[in-house]
Amino acid sequence: EAGVTQFPSHSVIEKGQTVTLRCDPISGHDNLYWYRRVMGKEIKFLLHFVKESKQDESGMPNNRFLAERTGGTYSTLKVQPAELEDSGVYFCASSQVGQAKNIQYFGAGTRLSVL
Amino acid sequence: RKEVEQDPGPFNVPEGATVAFNCTYSNSASQSFFWYRQDCRKEPKLLMSVYSSGNEDGRFTAQLNRASQYISLLIRDSKLSDSATYLCVVNKGGSGNTPLVFGKGTRLSVIA
Numbered sequence: 001e002a003g004v005t006q007f008p009s010h011s012v013i014e015k016g017q018t019v020t021l022r023c024d025p026i027s028g029h030d031n032l033y034w035y036r037r038v039m040g041k042e043i044k045f046l047l048h049f050v051k052e053s054k055q056d057e058s059g060m061p062n063n064r065f066l067a068e069r070t071g072g073t074y075s076t077l078k079v080q081p082a083e084l085e086d087s088g089v090y091f092c093a094s095s096q097v098g099q100a101k102n103i104q105y106f107g108a109g110t111r112l113s114v115l
Numbered sequence: 116r117k118e119v120e121q122d123p124g125p126f127n128v129p130e131g132a133t134v135a136f137n138c139t140y141s142n143s144a145s146q147s148f149f150w151y152r153q154d155c156r157k158e159p160k161l162l163m164s165v166y167s168s169g170n171e172d173g174r175f176t177a178q179l180n181r182a183s184q185y186i187s188l189l190i191r192d193s194k195l196s197d198s199a200t201y202l203c204v205v206n207k208g209g210s211g212n213t214p215l216v217f218g219k220g221t222r223l224s225v226i227a
Contacts, residue, residue, distance in 0.1 A: 031212050042119070043159070045207070045214040056214060091158060095212065101147050102212050106158040 004107035012113045018080040021110045025094030038088035082114045119218035121203050127224045132193050136221045138186045138203030147206040150188050152199045193225045
């Protein structure tokens with residue numbers, strides 16, 4: 001069974017450009033989470049989907065970030081316009097709804113560099 | 116105060132050594148506790164869940180003290196392949212599908 005997949009694995013863009021990251025969760029996982037690790041800091045939560053609905057977007061840094069999960073399958077995270085401080089590794093994770101422990105499985109991440 | 120605090124290390128230990136990592140968390144509403152392992156430039160992978168009663172998985176033992184809000188991980192008979200960053204992780208609060216809160220990680224290097 002395929003794990004969580006993310007695309008692209010790396011992205012290098014200039015400040016002011018737009019980038020769209022994609023995440024395909026494990027099949028059957030209705031929970032989908034986006035996290036980010038900036039250099040020297042811990043991994044931090046961005047937002048949580050349950051199917052196509054945003055359950056919690058308290059971690060989104062500002063309105064330059066837009067996440068969607070149309071149809072409740074894959075999700076995209078768009079950064080527009082990108083700023084230097086957006087550089088980091090963006091991880092996606094998924095889990096099954098209703099699990100007591102909510103074990104989340106992570107994708108390999110997208111390494112974003114904004115120059 | 117950070118939500119999850121860990122000693123960043125690095126811990127440099129010889130093969131066969133026993134090493135212990137500790138972590139404290141600030142949110143008393145957290146209900147789920149984990150240790151994840153992250154290799155260099157890879158994704159975090161679940162090592163083990165942590166229960167109040169303590170749990171063991173081979174050479175790895177995890178403990179949780181809810182009163183002190185303290186989590187530990189013990190690795191016995193360290194192998195070269197145990198070299199990685201160990202992330203202490205708790206859920207944001209409550210039960211169910213709440214997001215995870217990560218510590219910065221503790222780096223372990225096992226040396227031959």
